[in-house]
Amino acid sequence: MAKKDFEMTWKDITVGCIIHEPGSAAQYKTGDWRSQVPVWDKAKCVKCGRCFGFCPEPCIVQDEEGYYEADLYWCKGCGICAHECPKGAITIEQEEK
Amino acid sequence: MSKRVGTEASFAIADAAILADVDVVAAYPITPQTHIVEHLSEVVADGELNAEFICVESEHSAMSACLGSAAAGARTFTATAGQGLELMHEVLYIASSMRLPIVMAVSNRALSGPLNVWGDHSDVMATRDCGWIQYFTENAQEVFDLSLCAFKIAEDPNVLFPVMVHMDGFNVSHVVEPLEMLEKDDIGDFIPPMNFPHPLDPNKPVTMGAFAPPVLYTECRKSQEEALRPSKQTIIKVWNEFGERFGRQYKPVETYKTEDADTLLIAIGSFTETATVAVDTLRAKGEKVGLVRMRLWRPFPFDELRDAVKDAEKLIVFDRCISYGGPGGPLCSEIKSALYGSKEQKPVVNFIGGLGGRDITPEQFEQMFSRGREIIDNNLDIQYETIGVRE
Numbered sequence: 001m002a003k004k005d006f007e008m009t010w011k012d013i014t015v016g017c018i019i020h021e022p023g024s025a026a027q028y029k030t031g032d033w034r035s036q037v038p039v040w041d042k043a044k045c046v047k048c049g050r051c052f053g054f055c056p057e058p059c060i061v062q063d064e065e066g067y068y069e070a071d072l073y074w075c076k077g078c079g080i081c082a083h084e085c086p087k088g089a090i091t092i093e094q095e096e097k
Numbered sequence: 098m099s100k101r102v103g104t105e106a107s108f109a110i111a112d113a114a115i116l117a118d119v120d121v122v123a124a125y126p127i128t129p130q131t132h133i134v135e136h137l138s139e140v141v142a143d144g145e146l147n148a149e150f151i152c153v154e155s156e157h158s159a160m161s162a163c164l165g166s167a168a169a170g171a172r173t174f175t176a177t178a179g180q181g182l183e184l185m186h187e188v189l190y191i192a193s194s195m196r197l198p199i200v201m202a203v204s205n206r207a208l209s210g211p212l213n214v215w216g217d218h219s220d221v222m223a224t225r226d227c228g229w230i231q232y233f234t235e236n237a238q239e240v241f242d243l244s245l246c247a248f249k250i251a252e253d254p255n256v257l258f259p260v261m262v263h264m265d266g267f268n269v270s271h272v273v274e275p276l277e278m279l280e281k282d283d284i285g286d287f288i289p290p291m292n293f294p295h296p297l298d299p300n301k302p303v304t305m306g307a308f309a310p311p312v313l314y315t316e317c318r319k320s321q322e323e324a325l326r327p328s329k330q331t332i333i334k335v336w337n338e339f340g341e342r343f344g345r346q347y348k349p350v351e352t353y354k355t356e357d358a359d360t361l362l363i364a365i366g367s368f369t370e371t372a373t374v375a376v377d378t379l380r381a382k383g384e385k386v387g388l389v390r391m392r393l394w395r396p397f398p399f400d401e402l403r404d405a406v407k408d409a410e411k412l413i414v415f416d417r418c419i420s421y422g423g424p425g426g427p428l429c430s431e432i433k434s435a436l437y438g439s440k441e442q443k444p445v446v447n448f449i450g451g452l453g454g455r456d457i458t459p460e461q462f463e464q465m466f467s468r469g470r471e472i473i474d475n476n477l478d479i480q481y482e483t484i485g486v487r488e
């Protein structure tokens with residue numbers, strides 16, 4: 001994207017506000033919305049992948065060992081992963097910014 | 098070769114859509130618009146028109162289906178009236194902001210309650226600010242001609258806005274009239290193939306209808322407004338081309354016996370035809386009166402209006418709609434704001450009538466002239482008067 005949102009004038013708006021760049025939603029930093037953050041306890045995790053499947057963003061990624069973690073660029077702190085985890089391996093904590 | 102036929106205005110509109118070779122019609126029948134879509138569904142079912150007719154469960158769905166169809170690059174037509182137009186309301190704004198060249202005929206109808214299926218302008222006026230190009234027609238010929246023009250205007254690369262073609266419910270929609278019907282050969286290349294610049298295409302994906310946070314919404318609104326205003330030039334260009342090719346000329350504001358007139362009646366829609374009778378009668382008595390017929394409603398023809406009224410001293414505006422608790426009729430408000438502060442500012446009186454299908458006679462238009470002048474001459478503080486109401 002050439003210009004940032006706040007730099008765009010009305011003349012930069014495309015006809016019909018169409019976005020011509022596919023997949024551009026990935027650039028949108030939904031992590032900005034977050035006030036709480038999921039924290040994983042690997043000791044409890046059984047690598048079932050349920051959190052990965054339920055994350056609406058979806059921003060949960062697997063590390064080399066097969067454990068899961070959230071990419072905080074997109075994680076909204078919604079808590080769905082923690083709610084769905086059958087092992088109670090994820091807790092939602094207040095984020096200090 | 099064009100041929101002279103007798104037909105109902107609703108069928109004439111459907112015929113215009115057929116001539117324009119529409120690809121998709123998504124509509125829901127509602128009085129007094131039903132004959133338009135009924136006719137279109139018949140020709141599609143009979144294989145006379147190669148189009149998709151989408152039967153939807155409501156007008157909200159009708160307009161939503163039109164969005165998808167136009168976004169895919171299909172020439173799209175629909176029609177509605179009254180409550181149906183109101184049910185479409187939120188989707189109308191999306192069509193214009195997405196710049197989708199949908200054409201819609203509206204058989205203007207009163208709004209409930211009390212339930213009333215007859216004509217007035219309550220439905221149109223409630224959609225005034227939805228960002229569509231909107232214009233009025235007064236008889237079957239006009240509605241046929243101007244529906245054809247609507248496709249060319251909407252799809253012009255300099256425009257790309259949806260267009261509403263208004264006609265008075267019943268007074269126009271259901272009247273059988275003689276008209277000059279154009280045929281495929283006459284039309285020739287008047288309406289070029291639909292060429293929507295960014296149609297939905299899996300090979301070239303785009304995002305339509307995304308969201309705009311506060312940091313962008315104002316810019317989006319301004320870009321839409323800056324595109325709609327100059328569309329007037331294209332509208333005039335298309336109407337002029339139509340006039341040159343087919344011999345019938347249309348203008349944003351049309352006048353009748355306004356030369357040397359000191360008092361002008363301004364009205365919109367088919368009742369202006371009745372008003373011409375009143376003007377003729379008063380002229381025969383030596384009164385200097387004339388008529389201004391508003392055709393283009395959005396974008397509003399400010400310059401043309403000011404020019405049409407510049408030599409008059411008094412203006413009388415007739416509305417077929419009430420703005421409850423407001424300044425009177427919506428047409429009158431617009432006329433007043435168009436003239437306020439300009440050098441054409443002059444006294445304006447407002448009459449409201451013809452609501453929910455009630456007729457206005459030539460004599461009542463004569464009354465508006467005399468009563469209007471009385472109000473102005475005596476400086477009476479009257480916001481508006483209702484014509485033909487039992488007191």
Ligand code: SF4
Pocket residue numbers: 037038054055056057059060070074075076077078079080081082
């Ligand atoms: S908190 Fe919500 S967004 Fe963040 S990782 Fe969990 S499920 Fe995904």
Ligand code: SF4
Pocket residue numbers: 040044045046047048049050051052068084085086087088089090
């Ligand atoms: S849902 Fe819980 S147990 Fe399953 S992978 Fe995610 S954190 Fe581990």
